[in-house]
Amino acid sequence: FHESLGPANEVMALFGLPAQAWLTSSQAAVIAVMVVEIWQWTPFMLLLLLAGLLSLPREPFLAAAIDGAGPIRTFFRVTFPLMGPISVGAIIIRLIEASKIMETVYVLTSGGPGTATETSSFYIYIRGLRDFQIGYAASLSFAYLVMMIVSMTFIAKPWKNIVPPRPYNAAAQPVNSSGNSAAAASIPLILAVRDIRFASPAPTGCGRGWT
Numbered sequence: 001f002h003e004s005l006g007p008a009n010e011v012m013a014l015f016g017l018p019a020q021a022w023l024t025s026s027q028a029a030v031i032a033v034m035v036v037e038i039w040q041w042t043p044f045m046l047l048l049l050l051a052g053l054l055s056l057p058r059e060p061f062l063a064a065a066i067d068g069a070g071p072i073r074t075f076f077r078v079t080f081p082l083m084g085p086i087s088v089g090a091i092i093i094r095l096i097e098a099s100k101i102m103e104t105v106y107v108l109t110s111g112g113p114g115t116a117t118e119t120s121s122f123y124i125y126i127r128g129l130r131d132f133q134i135g136y137a138a139s140l141s142f143a144y145l146v147m148m149i150v151s152m153t154f155i156a157k158p159w160k161n162i163v164p165p166r167p168y169n170a171a172a173q174p175v176n177s178s179g180n181s182a183a184a185a186s187i188p189l190i191l192a193v194r195d196i197r198f199a200s201p202a203p204t205g206c207g208r209g210w211t
Helices: 009-012 026-054 059-066 071-099 103-108 120-130 134-159 187-198
Strands: none
Touching: 026 071, 026 103, 059 071, 071 134, 103 120, 120 134
């Protein structure tokens, strides 16, 4: 983002856009810090969500496919609820890291121009390690910690009910007057798919069945 040596203005010039004072303009400096943070943390978030996506069980997707659900309904009814806890965890991790942003501001703008890009962490750094107001900086750090704990608690609270679907438990189902489970006729198709899979005969030419 250097005005004369950085590639940002050169790329903009290829598209016929005027050069920007990235680090000396208040609005441009904020945009520059945001771009660096997004560029730095997007791969981590994608890998975290990809790991969660690959760890999802296959059975709910098989049941949705047999029921005739399309890709859109499968995403909103199966994938999205299953990915809920993983997504919330990733968002909280990112918010915690965003609240600690200091090194990016220190390297790019040092909080300037003026105080346009000065964050709470950078302000605590200035008071504690530059002005040597250790007690004041320690008090700010403790107050900031309490604020972040309370904030993250309220942010995560609306998502506490987003949990993966529980497996079917026949023993926990109510029993009707005839002694049979009241939900026996509505056992999830996932169990039927699993039974069909393990009860399938061995392919032609094999000496033993599937186990």
